[in-house]
Amino acid sequence: MNGKVFGRSVERLEDADLLQGAARFIDDIRIPGMLEAAFVRSPHAHAAIRGIDKSAALALPGVHRVFVLADLMPHLQIERLVVGLPSKSYKQDHHRPALAGDEVVHVGEPVAIVVADNRYVAEDGAALVEVDYDPLPAVADCRDALGAGAPRVHRHAPHNLLAEFALGYGDVDGAFGGAAHVLRESIWQHRGGSHSIECRGAVAVHDAMEDRLTLWSSTQMPHAAQRLLCDMLGRDENRVRVITPDVGGGFGPKLVFYPEDVVTALAALLVGRPLKWIEDRREHFVATTQERDQYWEAEIAVDGNARILGIRGNLIHDHGAYTARGVNLPHNSAETLPLQYEVPAYRMNVRVALTNKVPVTPVRGAGHPQGTFVIERLLDRVARELKLDRAEVRRRNLIHADKMPYTTQLKARGGMPIILDSGDYPKCQHQALAHAGWETFGARQQAARAHGRYLGIGLANYCKGTGRGPFEAVTVRIGPSGKVHVYSGAAAMGQSTRTMLAQIVAEQLGGKMENVTVTTGDTAAISMGMGGSNSRQTVIAGSSAHAAALKVRAKALKIASQMLDVAESDLEIEGDRIQATGMREKSASFGEIARTVAGTAGYALPAGVTPGLEATEHLVIDDMAHANGTAVVEVEVDAETGAVGIVKFIALHDCGRIINPMLVDGQILGGTAHGIGNALFEWMGYDDNAQPVTTNLGEYLLVTATEMPHIEILHHESPTPLNPLGVKGIGECGVIPVAAAIISAIEDALMPFGVHLAQAPISPAQIVALIEAARERMQGTPTK
């Protein structure tokens, strides 16, 4: 359904400024009289605070104030950031304090804020704040944390079990009882930080004349930030404005509201001057939320034909020291595992463990890559044990297109049943495999082995609910200037949100992208907003934008019909005008039309028309649109060094109807690169005392251009019936099947050694160690 702009790779609205250094990121905001802040952070994973001496810092020229929790308490209605998503599974609550009081529970936890003339002096001052710590035992490993004698992450807590729940349905034990084959895997998975190239930041200004507090924050959720600031500072909504400026990448952790946001805002109020805090990269490693460890014990029962009878297991999830988002991550992981396959019975017991580490919250993919990894590892295992092709095992178990919509027996975190709305999973797998040359790979692999080269191929399927509801707010307004203005509670963080909304609106209102302006991420522009997360903005905000644009279009046509004395059915919209079809001389501009309903004192509006040329929509969509796809990857493994080279990568995705092919491909490419990092490079390390050991980008490896293969992207389009555009989210999808496919490929390459892989990421040293161990087991050389 390609239109004037819908379905086309139109240029991005964002690019011109970004390419010329004219964008405005958080650190680009400078306000006259502005001071700058640095935070004093805990160097200990766990310690009691016996006292804080600010005197040396305050004596430093250029330092204005130093605030600790006790200084802020009189001004806080609530001293903790209560942000966790609701769940009945919590055993205890551990909300982050604005600043640490008498105990720190992870390295990097903020203890004090130093306000100074500039950041250089603020950092000097922070180094002079003397905190008297009494170190306490810390817990680094989430499995150890649940052991009987484990030190407590919070010294006064009864234990380290934050939450416990089970997901499942059907008679699982019965399914296992009669199964022809039962296979078990112990799997470790780890993801790391988001590492947007821009770190976090906040700039706060209190306008005393209007008693209005404005916070610019690099947040993905400005409306939630406004609500929390109001709650914590005891101010009403009219007195707090939150603006998200240009954001240099989000990838999850920027959806969280942080102590630094509220403390910077409050400190600006108390000092009476504008105040800026910009996170540096080391702080990003220790104070911005991450994803980390999951340990799975999973069993699969299949019949003699490799058809799944049941899956069961246990998952221990590293939660970090505080609840900064909730139990949604392990919930997503456990929910994803059986999603795209016919699994008659399922039970996953989930335990969420506190550790003395920075809190865990979603990073692009949000638990879905891990659940996908586990099911795909189990299916590879089934194939190996039953001596079947890995693709064939999946073909026998994937849910077929003729069963759509398919009501699963799973419930989403809000209690709604999970329904797979659309898609053709077997066809997607088939197309990806055909493109990759799956059937002929065996011959190439054998030929390479004859030359001592180890090639492997792997595949993984995924399915993900996108577009989490309930709604997003969008206003579309044509002003007297004739410009089309779009305002949304959606938040842009680099994924072309403004272009996407403009395309949807322009399609209905003249098809002229340059005539559309889009404002996102400003609580003063629109009263409600959910923000950016969960691959939701195109689905939810896009749908509202479409609905609002249709209303404005209908009204503009009605007014123009009266103005031009032409029937509505004989009118067309061209650029920024409405004209009698094919007759530009008989036309009215958007500006003229808008002025007729802007009102003239004492004169009537056109008949049957309400004032103003605008519409606001909050389309409510609770069910999620399920995207799916298949990744097929070919690798070459150097058995001596453990190095893994990606030779070929096929990424097939179905995100429903595509609004802008160029932007969709961009999202897939970025997600895929992130997944390659998760498979081979990214590891957020901690020692046994929970001291982080990877705290810069030299130690923590992000994928660079030389590790990236050329990614071949294929599309399958199954429009969802859940929204008027037929679109599904794509922002996170790229990442989901990648680690599973790569690990499968490495295992395939190392089949001659009998190496079995049950982890991601995997490093060259670990691959070499596994080969050595396998060689010792086999006491011989690899078979050809």
Place this chain on the structure above:
Amino acid sequence: MSETRNIALTVNGTRYEREVEVRMTLADFLRQQLGLTGTHLGCEQGVCGACTILFDDYSARSCLMLAVQANGHQVTTVEGLASGPGHLHPLQQAFRDNHGLQCGFCTPGILTTLVEFLREHPAPTEGEVRVALSGNLCRCTGYQGIVAAALDAAKRLQADVESR
């Protein structure tokens, strides 16, 4: 207040004389004192490459240099690449056409890196482009659009030379 020194330098063709603290980095000087906020800081230790500028026409990490080191030198930042308002540099236009940027935060450093690279390698291979980019981190694009943009820009620049 730490020690200060007077410096004079040329940035994007304009000469500036300023008194700066000796410990101020060149990146902070460009951003805070000259208001050229197109140069971005992603790690402040020379790994990510977002702060890359051209220093006497050669790429350099402005986070690893002090402002005083720029005394008497020429600096080009991302703001100085386009020939004028509305006239993107061919490399910038190639980035736009090939979706070589998403959030755009790493982009200024990548553009300056590639301006130098394409000057010295007017007809590069894809592999050479990837090596040239290996000192710049991008979290959004998977580099594919950036590589395509660089190769496209090389052709455009070559065509410009031939049409002269």
